[in-house]
Amino acid sequence: MLFFNVVLVIATLIAYLLPFLAPKWFPFLSVLTLFLPLFLVLNLLFFIYWLIQLKKYIFVSGLVLLLGITFINKFYNLQPTELPKATSDFTIMSYNVRLFNKFKWDQKANIPAQIAKLVEDKNPDILCVQEYSDLEKTKFSVYKYKQIFKEGKNIIVGNAIFSKYKIIDKGVINFPNSTNNAVFADIIKDTDTLRVYSMHLQSIKISTDIDDEEIQKMDESKTKYIFRKISNAFKKQQEQALLLKQHYSQCKFKKIICGDMNNSAFSYVYRTIKGPMQDTFETNGSGFGETYRFKYYPARIDYIFVDKTILVKSFETLNEFHNSDHFPLISRLEIK
Template identity: 75%
Template sequence: MLKGLSWISKTMLLLNVVLVLTTLMAYLLPFLAPKWFPILSVLTLFLPLFLIFNLLFFIYWFIQFKKYIFISGIALLLGITFINKFYNFKETVLPVSNSDFTIMSYNVRLFNKFKWDLKANIPKQIANLVDEKKPDILCIQEYSDFEQTRFSNYKYQHIFKEGKNIIVGNAIFSKYKIIDKGKITFPESNNNVVYADIVKENDTLRVYSMHLQSIKISTAIDDEDIQQMDENKTRTILKRISKAFTKQQIQAELIKQHYQDCKYKKVICGDMNNSAFSYVYRTIKGSMEDAFETNGAGFGKTYNFKYYPARIDYILVDKKMQVKEFETLNDFYNSDHFPLLARLNFSKEKL
């Protein structure tokens, strides 16, 4: 089978087989609880790279006119449903109607309380963005006691903050009346979820603002470390991520259990701290629509990580509703996350 292949092609074939087996394993991980395979669950973070490398191998064998093109070809075919989870080729914007409403989700990183960013007046800049975009519903993660604005244009608010040394939480601001509200607390974690039941005309909407366990990847890898990764550092990072994913599994299952009892249409916003290829994402999303997949464009990068277009923040929408527009505001650098903005409608309008 390998006769006539140069040593370069034999090496490429071996690497290709290993890549495809790893890719197929990553395909299965969204269906397997992280507590069963905590280290392997880290592979879901790199699935986009696996798909890209498979495409490169596909092109390589095509140029070589070799039959081994089918190895990565099959892997790409099996993973075709994963592609628009990390890259959308065409943005969809549907016509505006009077019954539309907008929702923004943003992890504000404590309004720069500890001066991670040296830019001045970051809380004011965030407030100005909200004033400019004028979302009808605003979901904030990592909301702190340091805010210099109360988002006073929103009559209805639900804010939950807690902590000893660092006061942090989640918040929901609404131009429409909030008739009920509450929170979901997580065991052995400072992270949580807040929710509010919001009335708009004759419809009621349950909105969740979530912040799941952080994997602390930005503190694990800095500019110098990326050039000097040794075995111990790699092992430490993998253990940290796998431990966080195991906690996220519990948190995701608690969120799903909570919203299953909700009789209203629902939208889940916030920082999941995990990829769209994970068990955690699949559990929370359920049958809901991912606004980026439906109407987004490009990579949909939501976390300002230099080495990778990470999408870990989401707006998930009840399938009975319609996503009419979605945007990730990647030109707004006032946090380690980027704001998300979606235009929704309570019912799927005929076009």
């Protein structure tokens, strides 16, 4: 048991370091960041195991848990305190709509209409949409101002920002050798200007039920294939994250970054994009913050980041709405 505990501690410590190391340097190791929540749980179980036995080895996992305390609330948050509403508050929603179910992945009827109804009911002041398609049945017509970018030959897809407040400038960041991108809009809110981004980083595009004959043709095991696909996606995400950071670093306005990062809160990509900003889930969220429907694991890969000059008054993951493979996020904010 001590041997397994030490191996686990070493793997956990490596995972702690990986957010500070570019995936292109250690592409296969970078995959360990996906398992960090599991490592933390296992270390806790070892801590309890040694505690019950009154063994001094309790310090092995105890120390690693203490070192990783800043990672814990990225994975799970206790019930937050919702701050009182004010007339100057505004709400922002981020939602990967999966092309409004254009290719009928989900057999439920009228998914575009259900998504439109959800937006109407929640009534966010700013709406950021990822995987926005050319399915024009869902226009979100209540929003006077918008920034929409779509491209593609066979599949038309992109990002969009809808706003009740005036947009004075807008644009797109195209990521090289990828169909992914980010859009931005400069929005007037009272006497302030906000720079809002809607991003969608490189997808992993992986299926664990890949045909065995196809694996044999690649002359590699299924595990190696999965690790290679993930590490290649992480390297692309690193390039995209740096492009996005370079772009927003030149902006003097208060910033909000929304979207689907396709990576965990323990990754180099997360650390690069978030920078000194607030993760609204970490600031005022609760529970596991699951944003992606993945069996047996509460995956959080969608985010709303805001400048420290913006007060996060509430945050919610709307995980009762199953109209996409992602759940919508909504946060109530106030500019300080």
